[in-house]
Amino acid sequence: MPADRPSTMVQDYLKVIWGAQEWDGGSITTSEIAEMLSVTPSSVSGNLKRLARDGLIEYEPYGAIELSAQGRAEAVRMVRRHRLLETYLVARLGYGWDEVHEEADQLEHSISDRLLARMDADLGHPRTDPHGDPIPAPDGSVARPDAGRLSDLGEGRCGHIARISDRDPGLLRYLDARGIGLGTHLHVDARSEAAGVLAVSWDVEAEHRELDLSLVAAEAMRIAPDEHARG
Known part of the structure; x- marks a missing residue:
């Protein structure tokens, strides 16, 4: 991982927060983040304060959790990596659509931008992943279906x-x-x-x-x- 990139923990938090707001613009609670990341609520609270201090989210205890522009950009970058990896695992390596989520969770933090670009080109620049989730474009735009x-x-x-x-x-x-x-x-x-x-x-x-x-x-x-x- 490049030295200027956020840590794996930070990337996971940003991706989870963005995912909760992706389809309905809803919010997410500290307990929901704890459940999704298999950590304790107390550790979530501490890490959210750190993300707020670093300008990645807007957060007050017991209040709404919102991504900043910087936080959203990093979250979307990780979502793009995750969904391209899921698509590649299904289309090229024969994984089932029920097998790829955890694999992509592991790979998304270590794969290089160069390899990801090669995979994207090999797949023909897909717009959605195997579950129908839109794959963000390189510029961060996301085209969601009317569903x-x-x-x-x-x-x-x-x-x-x-x-x-x-x-x-x-x-x-x-x-x-x-x-x-x-x-x-x-x-x-x-x-x-x-x-x-x-x-x-x-x-x-x-x-x-x-x-x-x-x-x-x-x-x-x-x-x-x-x-x-x-x-």
């Missing part, structure tokens, strides 16, 4: 899956085994808030399939809705 949570889609609506969170490898394997992936056209047949279930259907090679999907799982999926509901 909302599947869990928010109303009964009778349909659309194509644009993104599935990679936080739960078990969910990725579950969906893959049932023929659900990026681009799958799902229809919401019914929803039950009380049972926490979304009944969906889709077609795989002319075979019609149905599934009761938990709302928790549906929250991890982004869908680009069709303009009109299916009749």
